[in-house]
Amino acid sequence: MAIDRISRRPVAGGHHSTTGLPGPYAALRRAGRRLRRRVPTIVAVAVLLGGWQAWVTLGHVDPAIIAAPTDIIRAIAGTWGTLGAAAAVTGFEGTVGFLFAVALGVLVGVGLHCSKVFEAACYPLLAAAQTLPLISIAPLFLIWFGFEIPGKIVITAVFGLFPVAVQTVRGLDAVPRYFSDVALTCGASRAWTLWHVKLRVAARQIYGGVRVTAAYVFATASTAEYLGARQGMGIWLQAAYNSFSTPLVFAATVVIVLMTCALLLVVNLSERLLLGPAADEEDPDADQ
Structure with a gap:
């Protein structure tokens, strides 16, 4: 009571x-x-x-130059049959590529943290790969994978891997040593300490990289489609541009933004479910 x-x-x-x-x-x-x-x-x-x-x-602005929000809403509603199908394709490519990027990014970050030789050899190459413009890489993926969906998934995963890997290695490097010392003193192995202690402590920072990746995956997939694909938001945008239909271009942009917001909400929800509210990890004696 x-x-x-x-x-x-x-x-x-x-x-x-x-x-x-x-x-x-x-x-x-x-x-x-x-x-x-x-x-x-x-x-x-x-x-x-x-x-x-x-x-x-x-201001009687020409709709061919700037579409009003009401025009954009009408364009989305009027073309949802094709726009929704294109969004489903891009959503699948972006989501699968995002999952691969997160998994591989964490593994690469762990490898960079555990091996200084691996970090010295591969980190500069990984950073250099991110500076390559998508427009110069996409033709190679078209040659290797054709116009099909797997190529777009690979492109999305490759360009989304770097933020997760960087934040993983930075988070692990920043974990205070006493966390490992306590676990090892209690009889835990180094591998167990890495996966169950250090990664847990670094998880907040890793999620920072995951959010950066989530913010760009659908835009990356759409750009890859625009450069060469059979279906998806990139092809839909290309058709809207070729028809000089500004409301349709804005409609596609709004849908991509909404998809990105939805993915970010899922990421934030997963962080809250797995790690709890961030306030729970604040030092209760910090203000004393």
């Missing part, structure tokens, strides 16, 4: 009062705080869209 902090009386049902104790009220307060943090974003987006709509409508 819970005790009210002010009245010092038991609270029936085990629920807590609104004075700060855990319970339904605390959950509501946390939800309210999260909502308040989102208010500036919602207001900024509303002001941006409202100003955009007013500028195009009241």
